[in-house]
Amino acid sequence: MANEKKIDCVILGLLSHEELTGYEIKKRMDTTLKYFWSASYGSIYPALNDLVDRGLATKREDTKSKRNKLIYTITENGRGYLKRWLSLPIEKDELRYETLLKLFFGSENGEEQALIHIEAFERKIEAELPYLLHAKSILSNSLNDNTHKYYLLTVEFGIKTYQTYLEWCEEAKKRLAEGQ
Amino acid sequence: MANEKKIDCVILGLLSHEELTGYEIKKRMDTTLKYFWSASYGSIYPALNDLVDRGLATKREDTKSKRNKLIYTITENGRGYLKRWLSLPIEKDELRYETLLKLFFGSENGEEQALIHIEAFERKIEAELPYLLHAKSILSNSLNDNTHKYYLLTVEFGIKTYQTYLEWCEEAKKRLAEGQ
DNA sequence: CTTACCATGTAAGGCGTTACATGATTCA
DNA sequence: TGAATCATGTAACGCCTTACATGGTAAG
Numbered sequence: 201m202a203n204e205k206k207i208d209c210v211i212l213g214l215l216s217h218e219e220l221t222g223y224e225i226k227k228r229m230d231t232t233l234k235y236f237w238s239a240s241y242g243s244i245y246p247a248l249n250d251l252v253d254r255g256l257a258t259k260r261e262d263t264k265s266k267r268n269k270l271i272y273t274i275t276e277n278g279r280g281y282l283k284r285w286l287s288l289p290i291e292k293d294e295l296r297y298e299t300l301l302k303l304f305f306g307s308e309n310g311e312e313q314a315l316i317h318i319e320a321f322e323r324k325i326e327a328e329l330p331y332l333l334h335a336k337s338i339l340s341n342s343l344n345d346n347t348h349k350y351y352l353l354t355v356e357f358g359i360k361t362y363q364t365y366l367e368w369c370e371e372a373k374k375r376l377a378e379g380q
Numbered sequence: 381m382a383n384e385k386k387i388d389c390v391i392l393g394l395l396s397h398e399e400l401t402g403y404e405i406k407k408r409m410d411t412t413l414k415y416f417w418s419a420s421y422g423s424i425y426p427a428l429n430d431l432v433d434r435g436l437a438t439k440r441e442d443t444k445s446k447r448n449k450l451i452y453t454i455t456e457n458g459r460g461y462l463k464r465w466l467s468l469p470i471e472k473d474e475l476r477y478e479t480l481l482k483l484f485f486g487s488e489n490g491e492e493q494a495l496i497h498i499e500a501f502e503r504k505i506e507a508e509l510p511y512l513l514h515a516k517s518i519l520s521n522s523l524n525d526n527t528h529k530y531y532l533l534t535v536e537f538g539i540k541t542y543q544t545y546l547e548w549c550e551e552a553k554k555r556l557a558e559g560q
Numbered sequence: 561c562t563t564a565c566c567a568t569g570t571a572a573g574g575c576g577t578t579a580c581a582t583g584a585t586t587c588a
Numbered sequence: 589t590g591a592a593t594c595a596t597g598t599a600a601c602g603c604c605t606t607a608c609a610t611g612g613t614a615a616g
Contacts, residue, residue, distance in 0.1 A: 205575080206478070213485035223595050236480040243576055245597055267584065267595060279488070286489045290478045290497060293504070297473040298386070300416040300537060302466055305393035306530035308459075309466040314530065317470060324473070350486035350494065353552050357480060357545075364544040365537075372533050385603080403567050420605055425569055447566060447612065 204285045207239055207247045208256070212282040215257060215274040217347055222248050222270065232335070232351070235328065235358045248272055256281050303372075311376045318376070322369040325362050332358045384465045387419055387427045388436070392462040395437060395454035397527055402428050402450065412515070412531070415508065415538045428452055436461050483552075491556045498556070502549040505542050512538045 214220055214228055222245050229239050248270075251257040256278035262269035274282070299321045306314040332355055339352040394400055394408055402425050409419050428450075431437040436458035442449035454462070479501045486494040512535055519532040 203574095206481075207576085210481060213481070213488070216485065216488050221595075222597085233481075233484065236475055236477045236484075238474075238476075240577055241595095241597075242578070242599095249597095269595070282485070283489055286482050286485060287493055290482065290500060293477040293479050293501070294418075295416055295475050295477075296418075297416045297475075298470045299473050300534045301386075301390065301393070301413070302470065304413070304416075304530055304534045305396065305462070305466060306533075307527040308393070308396050309463055313467055314533075320470060321473070347487040349555075350484055353486075353494075353555065354480045354484045356551070357548050360544050360548050361541055364540050368537050368540050371536070375529075375533065383602095387603085401567075402569085421567095421569075422571095422606075423604055429569095449567070 204281075204288075205247070207243050208251060209282065209285045210237060210239065211244065211247055211251065211272075212256060212274055212278050212285075215272055216279060216282055219271050219273045221262075221272065225272075231331075235332070235362075236354065251278065311379070315373060315376055318369055318372050322366060322373075325365050325369070329359070329362050329366075332362065384461075384468075385427070387423050388431060389462065389465045390417060390419065391424065391427055391431065391452075392436060392454055392458050392465075395452055396459060396462055399451050399453045401442075401452065405452075411511075415512070415542075416534065431458065491559065495553060495556055498549055498552050502546060502553075505545045505549070509539070509542050509546075512542065 210229070210233070211225060214225055220228070222241070225244055225248075226239070226241055229237065229244075248257065248259070251272070252259045256275055258273045258275055259270050260273070262271050299317055302317050303314055306317075335355045336352065336359060339348050339355060342348055343352070390409070390413070391405060394405055400408070402421070405424055405428075406419070406421055409417065409424075428437065428439070431452070432439045436455055438453045438455055440451055440453070442451050479497055482497050483494055515535050516532065516539060519528050519535060522528055523532070
């Protein structure tokens with residue numbers, strides 16, 4: 201029953217699309233899922249072994265590769281577990297932006313410091329946006345795959361919000377520069 | 381020097397504006413800071429005592445009130461600590477949206493489930509937005525206070541992104557309804 | 561008088577990161 | 589042959605939430 205661990209669900213979600221190694225799962229986290237989810241090796245590998253123990257995934261060695269790869273596959277139970285979780289209401293959407301936190305207390309350190317943080321934020325977003333735009337162009341051209349439709353929706357969420365962030369940065373900078 | 385704990389910094393930030401009790405700090409978290417930061421009593425109260433132990437804040441009983449209030453005040457050292465932290469580069473801006481996670485794996489459960497999650501998200505945002513708009517109108521009328529300028533910037537961030545979320549919801553719903 | 565809210569805390573436990581440890585392979 | 593990347597894991601530790609525990613006060 202209860203309290204599905206998110207790390208299990210993300211992994212099962214990824215495995216529901218394709219067989220993967222722990223390393224590849226981490227890569228997906230660092231690229232495709234990056235702007236709305238993340239996890240470290242320290243949680244991924246133990247979770248994978250745990251999923252196998254609970255019969256939600258199976259593990260096998262890759263014989264084709266020269267490397268010591270361990271390939272994980274979702275089981276029927278795993279798919280059921282995932283489907284159940286997907287059907288439950290969302291528990292938590294959380295945004296935790298240190299940038300906003302520091303900006304909120306900006307009066308303590310003055311406009312220049314605030315500007316520095318905003319500009320750093322702007323650069324970070326500007327650096328990420330191209331990846332999202334690239335992902336969108338790829339996904340838009342391959343909507344035959346049923347999964348791509350959903351990827352595209354999340355990518356578009358990212359693009360829209362990032363563009364809004366950049367607009368806000370411009371306004372915020374202007375406002376601070378005006379000194380009012 | 382040292383890995384500033386975020387909880388200490390938020391608290392000191394709030395105390396830098398005004399004296400507060402732990403209970404009031406929690407309230408600020410649940411209202412003003414809500415959409416970009418949060419914390420529970422279980423971390424606030426221990427942190428407050430810790431700040432006092434380290435000389436970053438002082439504690440006194442409220443004599444005026446009939447309640448057993450403990451009022452915390454930031455010290456000069458506390459202010460220094462806060463200023464230093466504010467001047468350090470941002471370490472982490474994190475967004476963790478279960479909604480996007482479930483949507484990403486949406487193909488597993490189909491369009492109807494995806495729609496349900498998007499609509500729930502939409503309702504949640506629609507419910508929050510008025511508070512932000514209200515905060516903005518109040519802040520816009522009292523920019524004489526130096527701190528308000530910074531509050532306003534963060535509130536505007538929230539408003540802009542929430543409005544973008546709502547736009548995205550409309551598009552996403554339409555796209556899913558079209559079944560393509 | 562009872563409900564809601566004010567007010568402060570502790571303990572257990574969960575969850576996850578960081579840092580460490582190890583080694584193979586690919587590519588320049 | 590050396591650097592980058594592939595590849596898997598563990599251990600320590602930190603941080604936080606949840607649930608528990610307690611009691612006062614204001615308002616209807």
